[in-house]
Amino acid sequence: MRDETIEASTIGQVGRRQLLRSTAWMSAAVATGAGSWVIPGRTAYAAEPIRVGIATDLTGAIGFAGNSDLNVAKMCADIINKSGGLLGRPVQLYVEDTASNEAVAVGNVRKLIQRDHVDVVLGGITSSMRNAIKGSIVSRGRTLYIYPQLYEGQECEEYIYCTGPTPAQQCDDLIPWLIAHGGKRFAFPSANYIWPHLLNAYARKSVEKHGGEVIFEEYYPLDQIDYGATVNRIMSDKVDVVFNTVIPPGVGPFFKQLYEAGFLKRGGRLCCVYYDENDLNINASHEIEGLASCLDYFRAVDALDPASARIQQMYDGMFAGNKYLMAAGSAATGMYRGMMLWAAAVKEAGRLDRDAVAHALDHAKIAEGPGGPAEMVPGKRHCRMRMYIATAKNGQFQIEAKSSGLVDPQEC
Amino acid sequence: MATAFNALFEILSFTSIMVLVVLGLGIIASMMGIFNFAHGEFVLLGAYFTWLGHAYGLPVWLAMAFAPVAVGVIGLALERLVIRRFYDRPVMAMLGTYALAVVIRETVRGLIGGLYLNVPAPLVGSVTVDGMEFAQWRLAIIAITLLVIFGSWALLAMTSFGLRVRASLENPALARASGISTKAIYAITFTFGAALAGLAGALVVPIFSLFADLGLRFLIQGFLGVMLGGAGSFVGPILGAGVVGSASAALPWVISPVVADVAVFVAAIGLMKLLPNGMLAGRRV
Numbered sequence: 001m002r003d004e005t006i007e008a009s010t011i012g013q014v015g016r017r018q019l020l021r022s023t024a025w026m027s028a029a030v031a032t033g034a035g036s037w038v039i040p041g042r043t044a045y046a047a048e049p050i051r052v053g054i055a056t057d058l059t060g061a062i063g064f065a066g067n068s069d070l071n072v073a074k075m076c077a078d079i080i081n082k083s084g085g086l087l088g089r090p091v092q093l094y095v096e097d098t099a100s101n102e103a104v105a106v107g108n109v110r111k112l113i114q115r116d117h118v119d120v121v122l123g124g125i126t127s128s129m130r131n132a133i134k135g136s137i138v139s140r141g142r143t144l145y146i147y148p149q150l151y152e153g154q155e156c157e158e159y160i161y162c163t164g165p166t167p168a169q170q171c172d173d174l175i176p177w178l179i180a181h182g183g184k185r186f187a188f189p190s191a192n193y194i195w196p197h198l199l200n201a202y203a204r205k206s207v208e209k210h211g212g213e214v215i216f217e218e219y220y221p222l223d224q225i226d227y228g229a230t231v232n233r234i235m236s237d238k239v240d241v242v243f244n245t246v247i248p249p250g251v252g253p254f255f256k257q258l259y260e261a262g263f264l265k266r267g268g269r270l271c272c273v274y275y276d277e278n279d280l281n282i283n284a285s286h287e288i289e290g291l292a293s294c295l296d297y298f299r300a301v302d303a304l305d306p307a308s309a310r311i312q313q314m315y316d317g318m319f320a321g322n323k324y325l326m327a328a329g330s331a332a333t334g335m336y337r338g339m340m341l342w343a344a345a346v347k348e349a350g351r352l353d354r355d356a357v358a359h360a361l362d363h364a365k366i367a368e369g370p371g372g373p374a375e376m377v378p379g380k381r382h383c384r385m386r387m388y389i390a391t392a393k394n395g396q397f398q399i400e401a402k403s404s405g406l407v408d409p410q411e412c
Numbered sequence: 413m414a415t416a417f418n419a420l421f422e423i424l425s426f427t428s429i430m431v432l433v434v435l436g437l438g439i440i441a442s443m444m445g446i447f448n449f450a451h452g453e454f455v456l457l458g459a460y461f462t463w464l465g466h467a468y469g470l471p472v473w474l475a476m477a478f479a480p481v482a483v484g485v486i487g488l489a490l491e492r493l494v495i496r497r498f499y500d501r502p503v504m505a506m507l508g509t510y511a512l513a514v515v516i517r518e519t520v521r522g523l524i525g526g527l528y529l530n531v532p533a534p535l536v537g538s539v540t541v542d543g544m545e546f547a548q549w550r551l552a553i554i555a556i557t558l559l560v561i562f563g564s565w566a567l568l569a570m571t572s573f574g575l576r577v578r579a580s581l582e583n584p585a586l587a588r589a590s591g592i593s594t595k596a597i598y599a600i601t602f603t604f605g606a607a608l609a610g611l612a613g614a615l616v617v618p619i620f621s622l623f624a625d626l627g628l629r630f631l632i633q634g635f636l637g638v639m640l641g642g643a644g645s646f647v648g649p650i651l652g653a654g655v656v657g658s659a660s661a662a663l664p665w666v667i668s669p670v671v672a673d674v675a676v677f678v679a680a681i682g683l684m685k686l687l688p689n690g691m692l693a694g695r696r697v
Contacts, residue, residue: 061625221669228665253620260547281529282528
């Protein structure tokens with residue numbers, strides 16, 4: 001009771017004028033919507049800009065990935081605008097935060113469509129996010145949607161284009177390599193959601209086709225952080241290769257427990273196909289020595305591909321001192337391909353009409369990108385790209401193998 | 413046989429972690445009647461300060477020793493500024509501490525860029541006994557947990573300070589009339605609880621790595637432990653945490669982990685139905 005009277009009298013002391021003044025910014029924020037902003041092209045153009053919607057997770061659990069994606073989108077817009085824009089018009093980014101939260105995201109993405117009338121939307125990182133926002137963009141919004149993250153495949157809806165690696169791209173070269181450089185006895189410890197289930201189904205076929213066997217495939221709650229039972233099973237069943245799809249926060253303690261149990265000392269091979277440069281910090285480097293990953297880009301690719309090195313250098317120059325890396329597991333490289341393939345399609349179509357751009361995007365190609373060239377597979381709305389197998393050595397990825405050409409996504 | 417020993421060690425080690433995390437939560441809930449939803453974030457702060465100290469070049473063990481002090485100071489400041497206003501309104505206290513939790517968590521997320529950061533353990537490597545590997549740091553955590561439990565128990569049960577804390581809990585008006593400054597007692601108790609959370613965070617960060625949702629992971633199971641053991645005594649929450657911790661570490665050895673996760677909660681709720689006043693109903697300290 002006493003406290004309430006104090007509160008009431010404090011409000012009295014603030015005064016109406018001050019209250020108005022202090023809340024004015026709030027009404028402005030409510031009107032425009034917090035977390036949305038516009039990044040104008042740097043060059044001055046007479047023509048009305050082309051509107052590109054970026055909907056990605058700038059805050060929340062996977063904010064680190066979303067910020068990398070936004071950085072890459074800014075860099076691509078810069079490249080496009082410096083080379084004269086598209087159809088004589090500059091490109092302008094309209095950014096909305098999907099906040100690692102599907103409920104928040106849907107409302108924010110609608111703003112891109114209904115208020116900003118963007119010509120294309122790129123973004124979404126998790127599959128659940130893609131599923132939450134795609135309807136607002138593609139069906140009700142009648143807009144193109146480009147999804148940049150590596151994922152479990154099977155997204156075959158019209159007007160949705162996927163520019164990240166699929167299970168086929170991540171497994172086809174990797175599984176035989178693992179059997180040659182690890183052994184035949186596989187374990188599939190996995191987080192219990194859609195991506196591990198579908199990836200494992202593909203990987204299991206591949207393991208069996210190449211003469212290996214899956215000793216066990218087991219699913220854990222997403223927030224499980226103690227893996228004593230799993231580690232014991234891996235050790236006592238003499239598993240050679242741990243094909244891991246446990247995600248953070250569990251993956252760090254899991255790898256640590258495996259290391260402490262002597263899995264690496266015994267010659268065991270860790271494998272985790274979403275692992276990029278960001279994830280190397282989760283464990284001490286000796287705990288994950290030799291961990292194999294298979295992605296479309298690693299920093300170490302720069303030594304093999306001059307175009308990749310140039311793009312990486314441009315990124316580092318634009319975002320010097322920024323803690324968000326251009327890492328493949330964050331969807332940053334898929335974002336680059338998405339932006340540039342879309343730009344190529346707009347150039348070919350000569351207009352922004354959805355069907356015309358979709359028709360051109362269906363067979364769009366880019367000669368350069370992080371990791372190498374890329375092209376859409378006609379009729380499949382997925383992307384052929386070069387893939388690399390890398391292993392962690394002393395806290396850095398080192399390239400072990402490079403796909404002979406562009407790897408087919410084998411989707412749809 | 414080797415498997416049984418391994419299982420026992422893993423279960424014991426996870427149970428100690430759970431108890432360590434719940435200790436501060438239990439003390440604040442039992443001695444002050446506040447359900448501190450920011451407790452997980454105090455654990456996170458302990459982990460964060462350990463990482464910070466290490467990043468600035470301190471040896472890990474020194475950073476670990478510094479973390480509880482820093483978290484205790486923050487706890488004291490929050491008690492004086494915010495928590496004390498909620499003592500007679502427990503429901504508001506939950507909302508208020510929840511809000512604090514969000515502020516702390518998102519601030520730390522911003523500071524570490526939302527990444528997962530590794531902190532080395534002060535003791536690296538394993539002890540090999542009869543072909544079985546026991547991680548040294550996990551052994552150390554088990555030992556430290558036992559020490560901390562004994563220390564806290566001795567403080568509350570055997571010193572005159574402990575007596576005053578319990579007096580303030582049982583009958584604040586009478587305690588004040590007897591010349592005990594309940595205001596000071598509450599402030600010290602909350603600081604102590606926060607420092608224990610900070611210690612827990614500092615000790616577990618080498619195992620789980622530093623990430624913004626570290627505390628959140630333990631909060632629900634921690635509360636389950638407190639409810640199960642019964643708030644109002646010192647030993648109750650520890651027992652509760654022991655049961656929840658060992659069950660959630662032991663069940664995945666025998667049944668599917670996804671089922672085990674749910675089973676722990678179902679079993680705990682069942683137990684609460686049978687023992688509505690906690691496992692130590694009626695007994696104090």
